[in-house]
Amino acid sequence: MRVHANNYLLHVIVLLGALLTYPVSSFSSSTLVRLHHNQQSDRRVSQKIYVTKSYDSASSSSSQKGFFWEFQGYPCYAEVVQPFSSTNNSPWNSVLSALSTTSNFATSSKPTVILVHGFGCSTVYWRETKRYLSEAGYTIHALDLLGQGRSFKAGRSSSPPIEYSINLWGQMVDEYARRYIKRDDVVLVGNSLGSLVTLAAATGDWYDAFPEAGEKPYLPSKVQGLCFYNCGVGLNTRNVLKTVPEGFVRTILSLLFDLFDTLIFANKPLLTYLVDNQITKDALRNALTALYACADNPASRVNDELVDSFADPVINDDTEKVVEVISQIYLNDAGKTPMEFHEMYFSGKATSKEETNDDMSSSPFLPLTTNFSMGKRLTRSTQPLPIHLIWGDRDSVTPLTGDVGKFYTQLATSDTTSGDLVDVSMQVIRAGHIPFDERPECNEGLIEWLEQLQQPEKAKYQDQTTTPSSSRWPFGATAQ
Template sequence: MTTTSQATTTFEKLFWNWKDYKIQYTVMGTGQPLVLIHGFGASIGHWKKNIPVLADAGYQVFAIDLLGFGGSDKAPIEYSVDLWVELLKDFWQEHIKHKAVFIGNSVGALISLTIAVEHPEITSGAVLINAAGGLSHRPNELNPPLRFVMGSFNKLVSHPITGKFVFNNIRRKSQIKRTLYQVYRDRNAVTDELVDMLYEPSCDEGAQKVFASILTAPPGDSPEELLPKVERPLLVIWGADDPWTPITGAKVYEQARENGKDIKIVPIPGAGHCPHDEVPDLVNPEIIDWVMGNW
């Protein structure tokens, strides 16, 4: 059953029941379907500069709050990339039913790549924006001192007492703004609206347990494992000044392209981890031109 909540200035928010959990999504426009998948801690609102533009270009644009984020339920379960892939596959089967381009940022990009590999029957291609290498860090990706620090931090996050203290400190608006200043090259793009978009869902009941579950979740398949199996075209967009997922991460996509995969790589100079929000006037045309050129 689908119900409608109060419309925002740019798009209305809808709700869908998945396995007895409330999932928030939006849809705008008509035409070939595009599915937008946010990154860790974000939500539909992170695509507000993209949804209307892509819809006006002649596409039916879906954006979804993954279970655990945004306006979707904060379920007390174990989270994983596989869980969200299943969610999106079921969403496609109920609401879309035509091959879609999956577009993701950060962890959302890893999910989009995983869908393209595991469910090519629902995917015509994928756009990966500053793609994460995993849902969490693999031990071999960290040097020994940092491996110890992260292991200790994850124990604090998971503990029923210290976990709440750590989470409440991380989700303070001032801390959110400091974190955004690290990953956005243009500080003017870090607005109060953006901070509120990240802060408000953290106040929902169960948000702290979701945070702990995701930080201690398995990383999922890496791009190195997935790319040899992908048979759909990919557009890889990368903010060149991203300190979280540096542009050196694009090398694995370059290697896959050299091995015959259909991959276009577009670096975005002067942008950080979320170029779709920071410099949408550069990112939106790249997506539109690539989709138009392929289908």
């Protein structure tokens, strides 16, 4: 395994500035690949919903609402985007009416889509994905995870105290869906770290970590599919150690991680200095432009809207809160890798409660099969869970040649399911870590996959980075 130290540092530089992004409201089929297999004030709030803005784009067919809802006692930001129907062309009067409208789409054949951002990002960088989906007739919910974007930045000193984890955010996504999405067909879409959050929400994995939550997970029985844009390895980079065999190399890497974390992420005075003095709009623009290098015109994609959404909260917000969230995310337990999620929930090794004589410890899959209705779906091999990946081959943060990329590529090119209870498809394109905004055309792949979830299988796998003539996407034709 190769650890790209320079890429890791680039990630740190970008995400230090990106951690508290500020949502800005704006909007401006290729061959499907198939496989068998503001910030709020410091005070805590008691109301459930806070209207923050109303947005109806004259240049778009969609209607978008932003609002605050309460999770764990803290206000969190979300957006609802719906097609702007000719039969309902009056602006929404309130966010509450928008939310209630979502339940009225229960008869629609199109599933509701939830967008979950990656580390340090927010609803802003989904701008093109929201536009593509809404114009295709989909209702979209985009969330800012607690501690990021416009959502409240709680920490260990908050009341109640917050420990950030993949499972905390998985619970958050599940709770949001329980309150605001009254449908039985939901698709979760995640980027990078957000992909792990969707896995935690779709499987109900978070429930074991928070048994005091009371109600059992809501989403496992509702999820119709998952889509990952450049899936991450965990809450932080420490999960790469799980992919290294025991021995000298792993020991050295672990020591290097310990040293790096001690010098930077456990060093709050240094983090405070970096946030207060080194994060500028120019620095962020340069770093983001490097991440958007495969765009036809990177400078036009990394516009003021995008840069401001990354920079403003870092520059203007309470430094202590910014530092707390950054430090926790890089130092807390990294959670499960995608490979561990698949082994635990999608490997086909699940057994019934009777088969294990009620021994809950004999099968890691058992909590899912006994507690949640998704267990019934997952144990029916004729209806595997569809998982689609769209991956930029020039990604320096989660490279396709890394362990997660190799894992999903292997699934996408395998001739057999090997007993897996998932139906994986994959598209590899000429792009970096944020393909859906860097190369907006790739959102066509998401839409085509959504449209064909119930259709007969197509090709298993396609690399679209060097064969633009085989696709309506121009990837490879202009990128160098």
